[in-house]
Amino acid sequence: LRRVRIPHLHEMKQRGERWAMLTAYDMYSAQVFDEAGIPALLVGDSAGNNVLGYATTLPVTVEEMLPLTRAVATAARRALVVADLPFGSYQGSPEQAYATGVRFMKEGLAHAVKLEGGAEMAPQIERLVTGGVPVCAHIGFTPQSEHALGGYKVQGRGEQADALVADALAVQQAGAFAVVMEMVPAPIAARITQELSIPTIGIGAGPDCDAQVLVWQDMAGLRGGKGARFVKQYADLRSTLAQAARTYAEDVSAGTFPGPEHSFDS
Ligand code: KIV
Numbered sequence: 157l158r159r160v161r162i163p164h165l166h167e168m169k170q171r172g173e174r175w176a177m178l179t180a181y182d183m184y185s186a187q188v189f190d191e192a193g194i195p196a197l198l199v200g201d202s203a204g205n206n207v208l209g210y211a212t213t214l215p216v217t218v219e220e221m222l223p224l225t226r227a228v229a230t231a232a233r234r235a236l237v238v239a240d241l242p243f244g245s246y247q248g249s250p251e252q253a254y255a256t257g258v259r260f261m262k263e264g265l266a267h268a269v270k271l272e273g274g275a276e277m278a279p280q281i282e283r284l285v286t287g288g289v290p291v292c293a294h295i296g297f298t299p300q301s302e303h304a305l306g307g308y309k310v311q312g313r314g315e316q317a318d319a320l321v322a323d324a325l326a327v328q329q330a331g332a333f334a335v336v337m338e339m340v341p342a343p344i345a346a347r348i349t350q351e352l353s354i355p356t357i358g359i360g361a362g363p364d365c366d367a368q369v370l371v372w373q374d375m376a377g378l379r380g381g382k383g384a385r386f387v388k389q390y391a392d393l394r395s396t397l398a399q400a401a402r403t404y405a406e407d408v409s410a411g412t413f414p415g416p417e418h419s420f421d422s
């Protein structure tokens with residue numbers, strides 16, 4: 157059982173092998189996805205709206221992310237574990253980014269970090285990478301900037317395309333080992349994927365990226381409700397769990413649980 161490492165992801169790009177990333181925020185999700193062969197797990201700041209109960213990722217703190225990251229990194233035996241740097245923990249300066257990145261590796265046991273932004277984050281990426289913290293970049297729609305961007309909108313359309321390509325090249329030049337592209341027109345994502353030597357990881361970025369990423373609760377249908385256009389639901393965990401809870405409660409009401417096999421003799 158060999159640990160997946162960054163060069164393996166680069167080799168997969170060379171070979172034209174597509175791969176899947178999922179988020180994970182706790183021990184069992186990490187174990188299950190790791191055992192399913194998912195090569196890279198993202199401890200996303202999407203924990204904000206998938207675990208911690210916030211409306212967005214913006215309130216998420218380093219202190220909240222560290223224990224989630226440590227749980228995933230401890231549980232995943234093979235997957236590369238990437239942790240999101242929360243809003244406000246890296247934008248201030250390259251030194252702030254480095255200090256935060258080091259915390260994620262020392263206290264969170266992460267193998268790499270992810271941060272949002274293109275060319276404007278190149279100094280942060282460079283500082284992290286030269287200091288030994290591998291960085292995955294994230295361009296296109298960046299949820300930590302949803303207020304500045306005016307909501308969930310496709311990025312890089314029309315005359316924005318060249319700026320998006322420039323961002324992709326800038327993060328690669330700064331030393332990022334991969335780049336997430338979120339809500340980007342498929343043809344632009346395809347062009348970037350072809351131009352970059354590092355893997356592109358798409359979410360709402362079409363089929364031609366080197367990899368794809370989804371929030372696991374969206375992928376497995378735990379969240380419920382109508383998801384984003386870019387989500388495909390592969391299970392209906394919300395119904396499965398609700399049914400289990402109802403059946404358990406009915407058994408308790410009826411006195412059929414616990415049975416003798418669940419009980420202890422004197
Ligand atoms: O936080 C997150 O889950 C993410 C991915 C959706 C890319 O940033």
Ligand code: NA
Binds near residue numbers: 202
């Ligand atoms: Na994120």
